[in-house]
Amino acid sequence: MTNAEFEILYKKYKNRVYNTALSYLQQAEDAEEVAQDVFVEVFRSQQTFRQEADIGTWIYRIAINKSLDFLRHKTRQKRFAFLTNLFHQETDEIIHDPPDFQHPGVLLEQKENATYLFKALNELPETQKTAFILTQIEDLSYAETAKVMDVTVASVEALLHRGKQSLRKKLEKYYRS
Amino acid sequence: MEKQEWLNNVLNSTQGIQRAEAPDSLWVKIQQELKNEVKVIAMVPRRTVWLAAASVALLILLNLVAVRSYHPTQKMTALEALMAEYQLSAENLSMP
Numbered sequence: 001m002t003n004a005e006f007e008i009l010y011k012k013y014k015n016r017v018y019n020t021a022l023s024y025l026q027q028a029e030d031a032e033e034v035a036q037d038v039f040v041e042v043f044r045s046q047q048t049f050r051q052e053a054d055i056g057t058w059i060y061r062i063a064i065n066k067s068l069d070f071l072r073h074k075t076r077q078k079r080f081a082f083l084t085n086l087f088h089q090e091t092d093e094i095i096h097d098p099p100d101f102q103h104p105g106v107l108l109e110q111k112e113n114a115t116y117l118f119k120a121l122n123e124l125p126e127t128q129k130t131a132f133i134l135t136q137i138e139d140l141s142y143a144e145t146a147k148v149m150d151v152t153v154a155s156v157e158a159l160l161h162r163g164k165q166s167l168r169k170k171l172e173k174y175y176r177s
Numbered sequence: 178m179e180k181q182e183w184l185n186n187v188l189n190s191t192q193g194i195q196r197a198e199a200p201d202s203l204w205v206k207i208q209q210e211l212k213n214e215v216k217v218i219a220m221v222p223r224r225t226v227w228l229a230a231a232s233v234a235l236l237i238l239l240n241l242v243a244v245r246s247y248h249p250t251q252k253m254t255a256l257e258a259l260m261a262e263y264q265l266s267a268e269n270l271s272m273p
Contacts, residue, residue: 007204010204010207014199014203014204015196015197015198015199016196017199018197018198018199018200018203019196019197022197028200031197032199032200032202032203032206035199035203036203036206036207036210039203039207040207040210040211040214043207043211044214103191103194103197104195104197104198105194105195105196105197106190106191106194107193107194110190110191110192110193113186113187113190114187114190114191114194116187116190117187117188117190117191136191137191137194138196139194164188167188168184168188171184171187171188172180172184174187175180175183175184
């Protein structure tokens, strides 16, 4: 792949990769870091990419794996934070607990609701979270999602159904009558 | 608002969501990282590093195996071998 070809690929997928990472990590700086890693990996692994596979599917897979790895690393850091300083020495802000996430692409009238949704989304198991992000936020079809997740369409439907049920339960604690 | 209605609204709050746009600085950072990586690769190929690491690991493993299986054996001197072959003992050899 030449640099020009790589740039075309980057322009085509940059927002999908960044948006996927942002949905998982819910922090712009982290999403940028992961997106950077994804494209470096794409460039580095271009020889191993099987031509019969869809390149979009392949890039989505890398983005999801990198995002999940980043999240796992962050979770370990959070656990360790209990043994270290919880607050920033100069600003007294909590280091490991970011503020509520507001996705920049959500409609203005849905901002508050979406904030609750993203909070609850963080508590879902990885596969349910991935099915929800790909179908509801990335707007992929069930068939496309199944390809990316390497499962059947029926599995995607089941994961999404269970994910939504679980989200309902988790969201109840935010409900104020 | 009813609880169920609220839950439905929250679950559907991503409808009509626009994709967030990647920051402009991302491309420059990727290019920079790829350049840095090329420099490192030029210095020491990844395969060589792995090969060296595997060789060192194998060497350590073989040494450990060798040390563990080492049992000192008693070496016979030429005289002792001769005595054993002809079934001689120290008493037989003593001169009158």
